[in-house]
Amino acid sequence: MKTSRRNFLKMSVGAATAIGATASILPEEVFAADKREFSPDAVGMFYDSTKCIGCQACVISCYEINFVNRQSYIDNVIAPEDQNFIEREDLIPKLAPEDQFNPERPWLNVQTNDYRFRNIIQKYVDPEDNVHFIKHQCMHCNHPECVSVCPVTALTKDPVDGVVDYDANRCIGCRYCQIACPFFIPKFEWKRAVPKIVKCDMCKSTLGANNIAGTGCTNACPTGAVIYGKRVDLMKDAKQRISNNPGKYFKDIVYGEYENGGTDVIYLSAVDYKHLGFDERMEHISFAETSENLIHTIYKYGIAPIGVFIALVTVIKGNINKHKNHDDTDSHDNNPNTTIDKNKKNKGGN
Amino acid sequence: MGSHKNEYDVQKSKIFTPAFYVFSVIVLISVFIIIYRYVMGIGYVSNLNDGWPWGIWIAYDVAVGTSIACGGYVLAITIYVMNNFKYHPMIRSAVLASMFGYCLAGLSVMVDIGRPWNSYNFFVPSQWQFNSALFEVALCIMAYSLVLIIEFLPAVYERTSTLTKYPRIAAFSKMGYKYIDKLLFLFLSVGVLLPTMHQSSLGTLMVATGFRLDDLWQTNFLPLLFLTNAVLMGFSVIVFETMLTTSLFKRSFEKEIISLSRIIPYVAVAFILIRFVSLTTSGAWGSVFTSGTLSVVFWLEIILLLIPSFIIYATQFGKSQRGLFVSAMTLMLGAGLYRFSVYLIGFEPGPGWGNYFPSINEFMITVGLISIEIVGYMVIVKLLQVLPNVSKSH
Numbered sequence A: 001m002k003t004s005r006r007n008f009l010k011m012s013v014g015a016a017t018a019i020g021a022t023a024s025i026l027p028e029e030v031f032a033a034d035k036r037e038f039s040p041d042a043v044g045m046f047y048d049s050t051k052c053i054g055c056q057a058c059v060i061s062c063y064e065i066n067f068v069n070r071q072s073y074i075d076n077v078i079a080p081e082d083q084n085f086i087e088r089e090d091l092i093p094k095l096a097p098e099d100q101f102n103p104e105r106p107w108l109n110v111q112t113n114d115y116r117f118r119n120i121i122q123k124y125v126d127p128e129d130n131v132h133f134i135k136h137q138c139m140h141c142n143h144p145e146c147v148s149v150c151p152v153t154a155l156t157k158d159p160v161d162g163v164v165d166y167d168a169n170r171c172i173g174c175r176y177c178q179i180a181c182p183f184f185i186p187k188f189e190w191k192r193a194v195p196k197i198v199k200c201d202m203c204k205s206t207l208g209a210n211n212i213a214g215t216g217c218t219n220a221c222p223t224g225a226v227i228y229g230k231r232v233d234l235m236k237d238a239k240q241r242i243s244n245n246p247g248k249y250f251k252d253i254v255y256g257e258y259e260n261g262g263t264d265v266i267y268l269s270a271v272d273y274k275h276l277g278f279d280e281r282m283e284h285i286s287f288a289e290t291s292e293n294l295i296h297t298i299y300k301y302g303i304a305p306i307g308v309f310i311a312l313v314t315v316i317k318g319n320i321n322k323h324k325n326h327d328d329t330d331s332h333d334n335n336p337n338t339t340i341d342k343n344k345k346n347k348g349g350n
Numbered sequence B: 001m002g003s004h005k006n007e008y009d010v011q012k013s014k015i016f017t018p019a020f021y022v023f024s025v026i027v028l029i030s031v032f033i034i035i036y037r038y039v040m041g042i043g044y045v046s047n048l049n050d051g052w053p054w055g056i057w058i059a060y061d062v063a064v065g066t067s068i069a070c071g072g073y074v075l076a077i078t079i080y081v082m083n084n085f086k087y088h089p090m091i092r093s094a095v096l097a098s099m100f101g102y103c104l105a106g107l108s109v110m111v112d113i114g115r116p117w118n119s120y121n122f123f124v125p126s127q128w129q130f131n132s133a134l135f136e137v138a139l140c141i142m143a144y145s146l147v148l149i150i151e152f153l154p155a156v157y158e159r160t161s162t163l164t165k166y167p168r169i170a171a172f173s174k175m176g177y178k179y180i181d182k183l184l185f186l187f188l189s190v191g192v193l194l195p196t197m198h199q200s201s202l203g204t205l206m207v208a209t210g211f212r213l214d215d216l217w218q219t220n221f222l223p224l225l226f227l228t229n230a231v232l233m234g235f236s237v238i239v240f241e242t243m244l245t246t247s248l249f250k251r252s253f254e255k256e257i258i259s260l261s262r263i264i265p266y267v268a269v270a271f272i273l274i275r276f277v278s279l280t281t282s283g284a285w286g287s288v289f290t291s292g293t294l295s296v297v298f299w300l301e302i303i304l305l306l307i308p309s310f311i312i313y314a315t316q317f318g319k320s321q322r323g324l325f326v327s328a329m330t331l332m333l334g335a336g337l338y339r340f341s342v343y344l345i346g347f348e349p350g351p352g353w354g355n356y357f358p359s360i361n362e363f364m365i366t367v368g369l370i371s372i373e374i375v376g377y378m379v380i381v382k383l384l385q386v387l388p389n390v391s392k393s394h
């Protein structure tokens, strides 16, 4: 086919127009660092793994406040008559069949965070048989992936207190937040007809907005391993502990100071964080930053799509007209069949 | 009806074939499973879990499914943008298949999402989220499904305008036909723009997952790769569909398809080149032999594209009916596997989650949706003038 090469060339010209939208993806801003500032009033939690005794009082406290008795706690914050019926339904604790009481195995089966446990304690035994604990819950990232990807703004980060909150009334249940969170945090109610996303909101929904009294877990902790406060104060505290105990903490870093662009929840630990369920490939900029830069470069001011659209209209209109004139010698009546017939004699149009 | 001069033709064969019944039964079964899913919850029909929030309903039905439905897109580019009107007779069947593909991807999303009654939020401007690739994908897919339906309407109007028993409907159809014909250039432009946008955004979508998508696939080139992949898939699908209808409905061989297929090797090589460039920029060449199964999948993707491209480019077999059919099918496998890898195979579920394999019910819902497409296509081409009229003299 002799025409094929020519077609291909033309094809690539057109494709270049179309791809123009995406071809501009590599200016350096794509690789820029996370520039987002922390709110000075951001609240957070600080967990010192070396102080934790693994009693899991925090887990049970959270379970009680945010799962079992969630309804009565929320009623204190929002009056029941102000809640719509789906919200009421959402508040009823419903256990999946496999989690219901089983007389043969009457204990709780908790492996990871799930729709019941927004907060869990995991154990790591190092080669010298030392035991280390780690508390896992939402990190309340400063530039959260989950907020960035949620298509309907069901997840939001409060600009003042920094809490990453969830609104079931908006959520469509697409689970993109689960896909994108680098800490594997948001969980979903799989065994429920009206499912929602479950994740830590620093007890904002249950204990009230801007609660200064602390969260369920921080109030329950008997050793002060996890404490609640403003991020700036917590960070100072953490740095102080490091300088008071040189060599005690892993690489003398505060985990969450920079990880994933910085998080409101921060950690100290004696062992490498990769043993505690944090991925080594975590970067100091949030992946949300990377993807937002990419999206906003492609769609900057809508120039690319509008430009492509105008080009398309011009080219397509021109081609259709050319094609119609080409066939104008054909007689035609009102019958639609023959209107389409106009194309029949065409020999490739070029 | 169907004057011999027409570009398109009604397929004159029985509608109620055994295949029709088989596929209809599958559709019925899947409808029951879908009802069960709505009454009980997603976890009761699928193997999805907190480690694998997205399964085949997204990876196959949406990511791969919409690319299979790109036939209408690439053909519209070839005909109206590149001015190759000799392929015009093929557009209707391609648009029909694309329409089914996109509408069913939308349907599958409605089965997949947990709180579908909140979807109206997509139309509430205060909730718009321009940071989310999924927001753009969702809006574009909805809009494009609508455009495809409009693009297909003329075929329906042709039929309804001949209903002499119902003059009202006939008059309305004639009017509708006229307006669509007049505004066709607009619908076509939107119909080219939208897939360009959301097919690339389907790639952007996974950029936010960072290290949770394996190095072999994670790159800022994802949007460009997905767009090229969609074009490649589109051409392969057109060839595949044409060959399939040719042999199933025992129609004569449309020679046009050979010249159309000549483009495929170029697109495939372009795709692979971009892929290699992206591996270089993300420094992932080290993993192409060392990532176990993932490396195997990576090479499989490449081989499944290279071999059929070579066959079409260089061999006589690649110009035969059989050769084209086999090559197109292999290309679809390769291009589809790439999308599948980005959405499932290369995805990191988090510590302790193991592997995901779809449950029978999950699988049946997908098969059911595909069956709707097949039944719908088979019935419509036998009712309306859709397939190219091959009996006309060339």
Ligand code: SF4
Binding pocket: A137, A138, A139, A140, A141, A144, A145, A146, A147, A164, A180, A181, A182, A183, A184, A185, A186, A199
């Ligand atoms: S840890 Fe995950 S869920 Fe929590 S704010 Fe960060 S991205 Fe969102």
Ligand code: SF4
Binding pocket: A149, A150, A151, A152, A153, A154, A155, A166, A170, A171, A172, A173, A174, A175, A176, A177, A178, A197
């Ligand atoms: S599941 Fe809900 S909260 Fe999560 S991204 Fe989707 S809409 Fe947003």
